[in-house]
Amino acid sequence: MKIRKINISNFRGIQSLEWIVPDTNIICLIGKGDTTKSTVLDAIRYALFPAWNPSFNELDFFQADTDKHIEITLTVTGLLESFKNEFKYGLHLRGWCTKEEKVVDEPGERLEEALTVRLRIDQNLEPSWSVICDRLDDIPFKFTDRIKAHATYIGAYTDNHLAWGKDSALSRITEKDNISELLSGVAKSAKDALDGKREKLANFDEAAKSVQKIAKDFGVPVSDGYKAHLDTGKVNIHAGGLSLHDEQIPLRRLGLGSKRMLILGIQQQGLKEPHITLIDEIEIGLEPHRLARLLKKLSEDQNGQYFLTTHSPVVLRELTTEQLSTVKSKDGKTEITWTAIPAIRDIIQGKIRSGAEAFLAKKIIVCEGPTEVGICKGLNDYWIHLGDDPFSFHGVSTFNAGGGGQIRATGEALLNLGYEVFVVGDSDSDENFSEDDALELRKQGATVIRWPEQASMEEFFFDHLPWSSVLKSIELAMEIHGNDSVIQQVQSRYPKLSVNPPDWTDSSELRTAIGKSATKKGWFKRQDWSRRWAHKADESLNDPVNQIGQYVEMLKTWTYG
Numbered sequence: 001m002k003i004r005k006i007n008i009s010n011f012r013g014i015q016s017l018e019w020i021v022p023d024t025n026i027i028c029l030i031g032k033g034d035t036t037k038s039t040v041l042d043a044i045r046y047a048l049f050p051a052w053n054p055s056f057n058e059l060d061f062f063q064a065d066t067d068k069h070i071e072i073t074l075t076v077t078g079l080l081e082s083f084k085n086e087f088k089y090g091l092h093l094r095g096w097c098t099k100e101e102k103v104v105d106e107p108g109e110r111l112e113e114a115l116t117v118r119l120r121i122d123q124n125l126e127p128s129w130s131v132i133c134d135r136l137d138d139i140p141f142k143f144t145d146r147i148k149a150h151a152t153y154i155g156a157y158t159d160n161h162l163a164w165g166k167d168s169a170l171s172r173i174t175e176k177d178n179i180s181e182l183l184s185g186v187a188k189s190a191k192d193a194l195d196g197k198r199e200k201l202a203n204f205d206e207a208a209k210s211v212q213k214i215a216k217d218f219g220v221p222v223s224d225g226y227k228a229h230l231d232t233g234k235v236n237i238h239a240g241g242l243s244l245h246d247e248q249i250p251l252r253r254l255g256l257g258s259k260r261m262l263i264l265g266i267q268q269q270g271l272k273e274p275h276i277t278l279i280d281e282i283e284i285g286l287e288p289h290r291l292a293r294l295l296k297k298l299s300e301d302q303n304g305q306y307f308l309t310t311h312s313p314v315v316l317r318e319l320t321t322e323q324l325s326t327v328k329s330k331d332g333k334t335e336i337t338w339t340a341i342p343a344i345r346d347i348i349q350g351k352i353r354s355g356a357e358a359f360l361a362k363k364i365i366v367c368e369g370p371t372e373v374g375i376c377k378g379l380n381d382y383w384i385h386l387g388d389d390p391f392s393f394h395g396v397s398t399f400n401a402g403g404g405g406q407i408r409a410t411g412e413a414l415l416n417l418g419y420e421v422f423v424v425g426d427s428d429s430d431e432n433f434s435e436d437d438a439l440e441l442r443k444q445g446a447t448v449i450r451w452p453e454q455a456s457m458e459e460f461f462f463d464h465l466p467w468s469s470v471l472k473s474i475e476l477a478m479e480i481h482g483n484d485s486v487i488q489q490v491q492s493r494y495p496k497l498s499v500n501p502p503d504w505t506d507s508s509e510l511r512t513a514i515g516k517s518a519t520k521k522g523w524f525k526r527q528d529w530s531r532r533w534a535h536k537a538d539e540s541l542n543d544p545v546n547q548i549g550q551y552v553e554m555l556k557t558w559t560y561g
Contacts, residue, residue, distance in 0.1 A: 001149050001274055002305050003044065004096050004114065005075040005103060008334070010062040012039045015332025020101045022338045026298055026323040028282075028308040028315060029336065032362035032395040035329040037309040040336070041153070041278045044307060046127070047072045047119045048151035048276065052143040056125045062332060070121040073132075075103050077112040078274045080148055088145075089115055092133045105134045117141050150275035154260055163243035163252075204228035208244055214265035218297060219290050220258045223247060257285025261294050276305050283312035292318050299323075313356035321349045326359070328418040337418050344413040351410060355399045362395030363420040363559070366411050366446075368433070371457055372424045373398045374527040378534020379541060379552060380559075389560065396559050401425075404432030411441045421446040422558050426456040428519075447558050449551050458524065459515035461537075464547050467506040469540040470514065474501045476536050477523040489517040 008017040013036045021027060029037040046054060058064045077096050084090045095104035095111030107113050118138070121127050129146065130138040205227050212226040224247035244251040251262065264277070283291055295318045298306050310316070316324065321340040328335045339348050358364050367373045376398050380391050391397065401410045407425045414421050423441055425433045427450050438450045451460040462470060477486045483499075491497050494513035497504060504510060517523070524530040534541060543549040 001076045001080070001276060002078040003074050003076050003276065004112075005101075006040070006044065007071070007073040008040070008043050009071040010065070010068045011043050011070045011072060012036070012060055012062065013329065013332070014039055014043070014334045015062045017334040017336070019336045022322065022325065022340070023098065024322050025302055025304055026295075026306045026308065026319065028310055028319055028324050029327050030310060030316060030324055030359055031327040032360065033311065035327045035362075036334045037327050038280050040327070040334070041280055041307055041309060043072045044074065044276070045151065045153045045278055047074050047117060047129075048146050048149045049119075049127075049129075050143065050147040050149075050151070054127060056121055056127065058125075060121070066123040066125075069123075070119070072119040073116060074118075075114050075116045076149075077114045079113055079115060082148075083115060083145065084113065089131050089139070089141075092116075092131045092136060092139065094133055150273070151278065152275070153278045153280075154263055155280050201228045204242065211244060211262065211266055215262055218261045218265050219293055220254070220262050220265075223249070226251070255285050257287075257290065260285065261290065264294065264298065274303050274305070276307070278307045280309050282308045282310055283315055288314045291315065295319060311360055313360065316352050316356035316359055321345050321352065324352070324359075326417045326419070328362075335418055337416070339417060341416060344416050347409050347413045348417070351399075351413065354402070358397040358399040361397035361419070363397070363422070364414055365396065365398045365422045365424065365555070366401050366407060366414065367398055368401055368404050368407055368425045368457075369525065370400055370527045371524050371530045373400050374524065374530025374532075375457065375534045375541075376424065376555070377527070378531040378538070379555065381531070381535065382538040382542060383556065385538075388556075391559065394559055404429055407433045408437040408441060411446050412444060415441075415444050415446060420558075422555060423448040423450075424457075424555075425450050427451045427454050428456045428459065447554065449554060451551075455515070456519045458518040459512070461541075461548060462511050462515035462518060463508075465537060466540050466543075466546070469537040470506075470511065471501055471504075472536045473518075473533060474514065476533055477518065480529055480532075481521075481523065486517075486523070489521050490514055493517060 003021050004023075006017065006019045006021060008014045013034075017036075017040070019040075029040060031037065056070075058066050061070060062068065075094070075096060079093075082088060084093060092115065093107045094114045094116055095107040096102075096114040097104055097111055103114065103116065104111055116132050118130050118132050118141075119127055120130070129141040129143075131141045132138045208226040208228050212222055214220075215222050215226070226244055226246055228242055229245035229248070229250075251259070254262070260279070260282075264279070282294070286294065291312065291314050295315065298304070308315070322338075324339040326337050326339060328337070339345075339352070352359055365373075365376050367376060377391075384390050399410070399414075401407045404425055407423060411421050411423050421441075423438070423446050425438070425448070427433070427435075433450065435450065438448045441448050451457060453460060453463070455463065462473070465473065474486065474490075478501075487497070487499050487501070490510075490513055493516055494510050497510075524533045540546070541548055541552050544553055
């Protein structure tokens with residue numbers, strides 16, 4: 001089965017969500033924390049919950065208001081043949097139009113056969129699952145059929161999938177004997193007793209060997225060899241007590257990342273038919289190289305539909321725009337946007353690879369280059385020193401657009417993906433970033449600083465900083481690049497200067513020479529250099545009396561707004 005459309009109402013932090021799911025095998029939800037990414041996964045999980053009795057409470061309702069029912073609706077295609085039988089759900093079949101990305105109430109030619117299933121929870125906290133359509137009354141969606149949807153949730157607790165319990169991933173790859181009968185009478189010496197019945201565990205040991213191959217393929221450590229053995233850490237001796245061991249050690253003792261990788265491998269081998277797998281924060285417990293390996297293995301599985309969440313830039317760099325979707329939530333309304341929108345797909349792929357961290361934020365400062373990035377970070381350092389919040393508290397990140405010619409395209413792409421955008425760019429080249437470009441970005445919702453006077457940031461700053469801050473800035477440039485180099489660069493534009501900057505006399509011509517030298521020679525064109533520059537001039541940059549301070553106040557208001 002494959003999920004095509006999701007509607008959620010009044011579930012936890014989501015008052016409303018309507019989402020057309022991208023037609024790809026990996027759907028990774030990205031964005032700032034607390035934007036309901038995990039809630040979306042939980043909603044899918046409960047809509048296809050493989051049991052009849054999950055528990056809910058009033059906190060599962062939006063704003064804990066139980067008067068407004070929870071409704072989670074999934075439209076799914078790739079149906080099992082048994083589901084299409086008229087004595088099952090065949091009379092409730094609908095159609096899915098891939099071209100128009102919409103549900104048609106009756107199946108038809110050039111439409112995929114679909115079912116719409118709905119989970120509803122009322123004020124009595126009793127869940128009910130139905131198959132719905134507009135033509136007929138709802139009918140129950142039985143938990144035995146929800147099991148057949150093969151929707152597996154892999155969260156922080158995963159140990160049950162490493163034992164032969166009911167509907168565990170391991171059980172799906174095993175030809176089962178009557179394990180309950182086998183384990184009857186096993187007590188304190190359970191392991192010894194079970195070793196005496198080794199031949200009866202042949203099927204389980206075969207499954208264990210298969211998992212050992214999977215483990216090696218996924219980079220999970222194997223010490224002496226996997227086999228089925230009794231997990232004495234389980235108090236009740238039942239089917240779930242028979243679990244995978246590496247010699248005498250239960251595999252539940254592996255690290256969380258290794259366990260999750262292993263379970264995903266078991267899931268892939270056990271389900272050759274289409275399946276749905278939900279993985280919250282896929283990066284937990286995994287080093288970058290193992291995380292990259294896991295994502296590659298998932299991408300190769302064309303039978304699975306994987307819903308992931310992540311806060312890891314490694315994941316963003318490994319996946320493609322077709323596999324990523326940004327999540328935005330405001331006042332209960334959640335919006336999910338596919339990053340492979342045709343108009344921005346080519347722009348965004350490279351941007352994600354070069355600045356993945358920014359795509360995990362809520363608000364992004366698009367900077368022309370590294371100088372602007374460092375200045376913004378240095379300003380925030382100063383605000384923190386004064387007792388204000390850091391960028392991270394407000395979900396703000398900086399992004400290097402890679403030059404003035406990239407600013408507009410980058411800003412527009414980020415706006416299309418639902419980010420709040422602030423742009424900082426030079427005005428010394430209309431070819432790269434013009435006032436018309438700035439106006440168009442403002443129309444689309446961005447806040448834009450484009451330095452006036454046809455100037456780069458360095459030229460504008462050196463024109464308007466107090467003279468004392470100009471001298472401090474030159475002193476920093478000499479620390480970075482050497483006294484002779486900096487002084488000679490300025491002298492080439494303003495002859496007859498002394499070699500001692502404190503002796504220089506303030507003039508507009510000299511300021512122009514200093515600004516052009518700083519720009520052309522790249523005095524501060526590294527993030528760490530320009531960040532130090534902001535520290536040198538912090539009080540002056542934040543002085544609302546001068547023109548620079550007014551622009552800085554714009555940035556501060558946007559950051560904390």
